[in-house]
Amino acid sequence: MSEYLGEFEQIVLLAIVRLEEGAYGVPIRHEIEKRTDRRVSIGALYSTLDRLEGKGFVHSWFADATPQRGGRSKRYFRLLPEGAEALARSKAMLDRMWQGVKVKGGFHA
Amino acid sequence: MSEYLGEFEQIVLLAIVRLEEGAYGVPIRHEIEKRTDRRVSIGALYSTLDRLEGKGFVHSWFADATPQRGGRSKRYFRLLPEGAEALARSKAMLDRMWQGVKVKGGFHA
DNA sequence: TCATATTTGTCCTATGATGTGGAACAAATA
């Protein structure tokens, strides 16, 4: 297992953080598509979620049924401390690489 | 071919940008190891460089021999406009996901 | 001066990890 987060793994972890108590498959997918304009297939999302859970970066559990139209029970996700650390490491690494770099007119302090 | 840059691909592109006219295998590797504290194997680096060239994100050429101790001729790399765009897209995507997120005490504006 | 050692740097290839897509399946209410 790699010591580092992949690109999409980072994005998924961040979506979970953003959604706080409401992080389960459907809204996670929606959050990513909304903020990145990137299409997310269902399979890509769940296999990544499973992998993140396997690494101990997130925890998941099934919620009880809700009084809605129908539907299977939701599998909620929460970031674990190990996941927060991995996220912070990835960000620190990229920040150091971007430091002082100028691309297409932009300058990155 | 994926529309997006992998984690390591981003890092390699940034190292090439940072090194300007001096970007060839050995210093690229050194720059990444120095700034990220991440060990980079030679094979990982060249296969990624080849991939980036195949995607049209960088251009490479061989330099003439230099008056040094010995050694094979260097293969230099330069970022192409398509690479700069890919880099900018990746950064924009991650920035939007990080926007307002707080992890381990830090806050990301 | 040519054979060979030394140095610097790239290539090759096998394998594991990550990313991708969508059909099938499951579980709830109507």
Added chain:
DNA sequence: TATTTGTTCCACATCATAGGACAAATATGA
């Protein structure tokens, strides 16, 4: 039994990783 919501499963593509093999240059010494 139909409809809705959500997850599992599986096959395959792309990306990441490692290091030994190989190549090409200069140095050296008999």
